[in-house]
Amino acid sequence: xxxxxxxxxxxxxxxxxxxxxxxxxxxxxxxxxxxxxxxxxxxxxxxxxxxxxxxxxxxxxxxxxxxxxxxxxxxxxxxxxxxxxxxxxxxxxxxxxxxxxxxxxxxxxxxxxxxxxxxxxxxxxxxxxxxxxxxxxxxxxxxxxxxxxxxxxxxxxxxxxxxxxxxxxxxxxxxxxxxxxxxxxxxxxxxxxxxxxxxxxxxxxxxxxxxxxxxxxxxxxxxxxxxxxxxxxxxxxxxxxxxxxxxxxxxxxxxxxxxxxxxxxxxxxxxxxxxxxxxxxxxxxxxxxxxxxxxxxxxxxxxxxxxxxxxxxxxxxxxxxxxxxxxxxxxxxxxxxxxxxxxxxxxxxxxxxxxxxxxxxxxxxxxxxxxxxxxxxxxxxxxxxxxxxxxx
Numbered sequence: 386x387x388x389x390x391x392x393x394x395x396x397x398x399x400x401x402x403x404x405x406x407x408x409x410x411x412x413x414x415x416x417x418x419x420x421x422x423x424x425x426x427x428x429x430x431x432x433x434x435x436x437x438x439x440x441x442x443x444x445x446x447x448x449x450x451x452x453x454x455x456x457x458x459x460x461x462x463x464x465x466x467x468x469x470x471x472x473x474x475x476x477x478x479x480x481x482x483x484x485x486x487x488x489x490x491x492x493x494x495x496x497x498x499x500x501x502x503x504x505x506x507x508x509x510x511x512x513x514x515x516x517x518x519x520x521x522x523x524x525x526x527x528x529x530x531x532x533x534x535x536x537x538x539x540x541x542x543x544x545x546x547x548x549x550x551x552x553x554x555x556x557x558x559x560x561x562x563x564x565x566x567x568x569x570x571x572x573x574x575x576x577x578x579x580x581x582x583x584x585x586x587x588x589x590x591x592x593x594x595x596x597x598x599x600x601x602x603x604x605x606x607x608x609x610x611x612x613x614x615x616x617x618x619x620x621x622x623x624x625x626x627x628x629x630x631x632x633x634x635x636x637x638x639x640x641x642x643x644x645x646x647x648x649x650x651x652x653x654x655x656x657x658x659x660x661x662x663x664x665x666x667x668x669x670x671x672x673x674x675x676x677x678x679x680x681x682x683x684x685x686x687x688x689x690x691x692x693x694x695x696x697x698x699x700x701x702x703x704x705x706x707x708x709x710x711x712x713x714x715x716x717x718x719x720x721x722x723x724x725x726x727x728x729x730x731x732x733x734x735x736x737x738x739x740x741x742x743x744x745x746x747x748x749x750x751x752x753x754x755x756x757x758x759x760x761x762x763x764x765x766x767x768x769x770x771x772x773x774x775x776x777x
Contacts, residue, residue, distance in 0.1 A: 462498065463505040466525040469495050474541060475531075476589060479517040486515060486535070495522055495531065502528045511536055519589040540588040545596065549582040549711030550635045554674030556580050556600075556709065560593050568592035577674065578628045578706030579604055607712060615719035620655040625705075627718060632706035633696075635714040636665035640736055644717035649724045650739065659727065661696040669707035670694030733760075 475495060477486060483506055487499035496502050505528055506512045518540030522531060543565040547556045553574050561570050567590055581603035585596055612624050621627050634648050651661055668677045670692030677683075688695075694703040728746035729737040733756035740746040 462501050463528045465527055467495060467527050467531070468497055469522065469524055469526065471524050473522045474519055475522050476519045477515060477517050477535060478590075481515075481517070483512050483515065490531065495526070496528050502532070505529065506532060516540075517590075542586045542588060544584050544586055546584045547580065547582050547600070547709070549714065550639075550708045551582065552669075552674035552676060552708050553577050553580055555676060560596055563593075565589045566591055566593045566596060568594055571597065574674075575601060576705065578632050578709055580709045581607065582709045582711040604709070608715060611712070611715045611719050616721070619719075620652065621718075626702055628710060628715075629702050629706045631710035631714045631718045632708045633661065633663050633665060633702075634717055635710040636708055637663060638737060641713055643737060644713055645720070645722040646724060646726065646739060647729060647737070648714075648717040648721035650726045650729055652718075652721050653725065653727055655701065657727070658700070660698075660700060661702070663696045666694045666696040666703050666707055667692075669703070732756075 473493065473495060475490065475493065483503055484499075487496070487502045487506075490496045490502060491499040503512075506515075509532065511532055515535045516538035518538060520534050520539070521541050522534065526534070543563070545559065545563050545566075547559060551559075553576070557570060557574055560566065566587070570593055575597075580597075580600045583600070583603060585599065587596060608624060608628055612627055615621075615627070619627075621630060630648070630651060633651065634644055638644060638647050651663075654661055664683055667683060667687055667690075671677070671687060671690070688697050691698050693699065694707065696703060724739070725741045726739040728740040728743065728749070730740075730746065730749050730753050732738045732749075733753065738749045738752075740749055
């Protein structure tokens with residue numbers, strides 16, 4: 386007799402044998418048995434607030450990640466070389482907004498994306514720091530480069546040069562023709578000799594009136610400063626006469642080494658009560674501020690024609706300057722050379738030869754006439770040779 390207790394396998398077999406066998410239909414036999422049911426969710430996990438927090442955290446993470454990627458690629462685009470392949474100029478008008486500046490830059494092909502440029506300005510705190518002006522944008526300039534350029538205010542500068550010896554009318558013509566300036570010319574011109582003979586530097590959009598006002602102020606300051614340092618023995622009664630004589634010296638010679646000596650001739654003549662006999666004054670009396678045509682000589686009839694400026698016929702100085710004198714001519718008159726010269730005439734080399742007596746001067750004039758005749762003959766020969774070559 387076996388006294389050992391039954392094993393688990395035996396117990397399971399007995400239980401199976403004890404259960405009655407229930408027959409299944411064909412459909413029940415084919416139906417899959419139910420699996421293990423899922424574990425029941427806790428009441429806390431089913432709370433709607435927790436669900437919302439999970440969604441919100443996921444959204445924040447995604448947005449932060451997307452923003453980081455956008456900032457990374459935006460900064461790369463902001464710092465990358467720009468699309469332009471040539472040097473260009475870009476004009477920022479006064480009171481232009483950042484959006485309009487960005488749009489214009491993109492339309493001009495200077496930047497690739499106006500939105501990135503605006504965001505870059507905002508990120509660097511430069512939205513309100515763009516300055517009006519015309520700027521030179523280098524080839525390949527990045528958006529950062531352009532931002533720094535427009536922030537700097539280093540505009541393109543234009544030049545307007547008024548040479549010494551131009552009349553006010555001639556200077557006005559140059560100012561009117563400068564396309565970078567704006568505005569109309571004044572209806573009336575200032576007095577002769579009152580504009581500075583100098584180079585004016587300005588930005589596009591500067592008004593013509595501003596340039597004229599600056600030239601007037603510069604000339605006034607220059608004349609007054611030199612007048613204060615003049616010699617005590619000048620036969621000149623006023624600052625106006627000082628400018629008038631300086632304008633005559635300016636028109637008589639363009640050589641710096643001669644101005645002081647030419648000034649001494651006129652000073653000596655004024656001291657002796659002699660007429661100045663200056664050809665440029667005759668020209669101004671005949672043609673005014675327009676100036677003499679380059680191909681027109683001075684005739685004897687011009688010398689004999691009375692005008693308020695004909696210093697062959699009037700005593701002393703003409704009523705006004707005949708041009709705008711420069712610093713060198715003003716300095717020469719204020720402190721002329723100490724000489725006994727009373728005459729000078731061209732020497733054929735661009736300069737002049739001086740004389741203290743009329744006899745010596747006449748000899749110099751005769752030599753000059755011979756030089757003129759020789760030059761005319763050589764010019765005629767050159768012209769004839771040129772014409773013959775053209776005919777061949």
